[in-house]
Amino acid sequence: MEIALTNTLTRRKEPFVPADPKRVTMYVCGSTVYNHPHIGNARPAVVFDLLFRMLRQKYDADAVLYASNYTDIDDKIIRAAAEAGVSIDVITNKFARIYREDVGALGVLAPTFEPRATAHVGDMIALIEKLIAQGSAYAVPSGVYFSVAADADYGKLSRRAQEDLQAGARVEGEDDKRHPSDFALWKASKPGDPSWDAPFGAGRPGWHIECSAMIAAQLGETIDIHGGGLDLVFPHHENEIAQSESAYHAPLARVWMHNGMLTMDKEKMSKSIGNIVTVRELLEQGWQGETIRWALLSGHYRAPLDWSDDLLKQAQASLDRLYGALLRLKDVEAADVEAPAAFVAALADDLNTPAAIAEISALVTNANNAKKAAEQAAAKGALLAAANLMGVLTEEPSTWFRASFGEHAALAIDTLVAERVAARNRKDWAEADRLRDALAEKGVEVMDGPSGSTWRRKG
Numbered sequence: 258m259e260i261a262l263t264n265t266l267t268r269r270k271e272p273f274v275p276a277d278p279k280r281v282t283m284y285v286c287g288s289t290v291y292n293h294p295h296i297g298n299a300r301p302a303v304v305f306d307l308l309f310r311m312l313r314q315k316y317d318a319d320a321v322l323y324a325s326n327y328t329d330i331d332d333k334i335i336r337a338a339a340e341a342g343v344s345i346d347v348i349t350n351k352f353a354r355i356y357r358e359d360v361g362a363l364g365v366l367a368p369t370f371e372p373r374a375t376a377h378v379g380d381m382i383a384l385i386e387k388l389i390a391q392g393s394a395y396a397v398p399s400g401v402y403f404s405v406a407a408d409a410d411y412g413k414l415s416r417r418a419q420e421d422l423q424a425g426a427r428v429e430g431e432d433d434k435r436h437p438s439d440f441a442l443w444k445a446s447k448p449g450d451p452s453w454d455a456p457f458g459a460g461r462p463g464w465h466i467e468c469s470a471m472i473a474a475q476l477g478e479t480i481d482i483h484g485g486g487l488d489l490v491f492p493h494h495e496n497e498i499a500q501s502e503s504a505y506h507a508p509l510a511r512v513w514m515h516n517g518m519l520t521m522d523k524e525k526m527s528k529s530i531g532n533i534v535t536v537r538e539l540l541e542q543g544w545q546g547e548t549i550r551w552a553l554l555s556g557h558y559r560a561p562l563d564w565s566d567d568l569l570k571q572a573q574a575s576l577d578r579l580y581g582a583l584l585r586l587k588d589v590e591a592a593d594v595e596a597p598a599a600f601v602a603a604l605a606d607d608l609n610t611p612a613a614i615a616e617i618s619a620l621v622t623n624a625n626n627a628k629k630a631a632e633q634a635a636a637k638g639a640l641l642a643a644a645n646l647m648g649v650l651t652e653e654p655s656t657w658f659r660a661s662f663g664e665h666a667a668l669a670i671d672t673l674v675a676e677r678v679a680a681r682n683r684k685d686w687a688e689a690d691r692l693r694d695a696l697a698e699k700g701v702e703v704m705d706g707p708s709g710s711t712w713r714r715k716g
């Protein structure tokens with residue numbers, strides 16, 4: 258299986274060839290930890306988790322080094338800490354834990370490294386000193402700035418011409434920087450703000466330098482894959498390239514990957530519109546983590562995705578069908594097989610999840626139609642192997658259906674199913690039929706098998 262990925266740098270889909278197949282490196286810009294992650298924050302976490310799983314399968318689990326950071330120093334964090342009257346680490350520790358719990362509920366595996374910016378300030382200071390020494394950056398009273406004019410390559414990722422940048426850039430009250438498009442590597446500290454001592458004056462790092470320093474410290478000067486949301490191409494990733502490539506004279510990443518943005522009922526998600534939904538709210542509404550994951554993977558990662566309750570309902574119905582097949586084959590031992598080639602090929606083709614989900618749907622049809630024991634075992638094995646790569650079907654089927662109804666409703670269903678079993682045992686067929694109809698009205702289908710009766714959501 259050859260993996261092909263669309264590279265934002267070249268605007269082309271290219272075969273993926275790591276520099277060293279025994280050490281495949283990937284970095285994805287992580288979360289700024291000051292509030293609950295919303296569903297748009299979860300998209301890159303899930304998309305690059307899927308790629309992480311693919312790479313681990315192709316190159317061995319231990320060969321893939323995946324780093325995703327926590328930005329734990331930032332204006333918004335400082336403001337949140339001041340409002341709460343606590344130090345910033347109280348805020349960042351709390352929300353880093355919440356972030357991991359929330360994306361963990363979506364089946365996102367822990368990356369190999371989860372560096373925190375504040376643990377790498379020494380690396381950032383060293384990198385800034387290097388840039389100043391070679392004339393790529395300069396120190397003024399408000400901080401240290403990267404000199405965009407000193408970097409002939411600047412703009413190559415976002416394909417913006419320098420002249421456009423200079424004309425269009427906003428001056429953000431930093432009137433001592435030399436050019437409007439120069440960006441801050443270091444911000445001189447304001448009284449009371451968190452600050453670190455540095456040869457160029459006490460202060461704190463800018464956002465872009467954090468990633469450049471953490472990538473070099475954790476993975477190396479050149480990495481195989483750098484990912485993030487499409488909104489990070491400019492200025493964040495452009496600035497990461499400018500800093501790292503000026504300092505190390507080597508490409509920062511061979512492949513740049515960007516996921517499309519998420520809209521909410523066809524509108525851009527924004528605080529002012531008030532249409533932001535957090536992962537935690539969705540979980541509290543009763544949506545299961547796998548349903549949210551499946552919904553996020555239902556569209557191609559590069560395309561925009563419109564989030565809605567209908568999308569979640571479709572994802573739940575799709576997973577119900579997968580779990581329904583497992584429930585039907587619950588007494589069959591799955592064969593130990595690899596994920597089918599057509600399914601893997603779909604994912605290897607730039608993570609084409611819509612095509613991969615169509616392949617899984619065909620596997621479910623196979624599983625449902627399998628009659629002989631060996632066919633059933635093979636079909637169940639193939640379905641589970643494919644699902645494992647997608648990060649779903651991790652629940653017992655009965656647990657899945659219980660959870661999707663909620664425990665209270667599930668207990669009521671259990672009672673009706675048990676009453677129906679009792680009616681059948683005493684051959685009271687009229688009562689058994691009445692109970693089956695009552696269950697059907699609740700959207701429940703009873704499945705009678707050799708090892709008893711089970712139930713699932715009616716398809």
Ligand SMILES: [Zn+2]
Nearest residue numbers: 286468493497
């Ligand atoms: Zn970054």
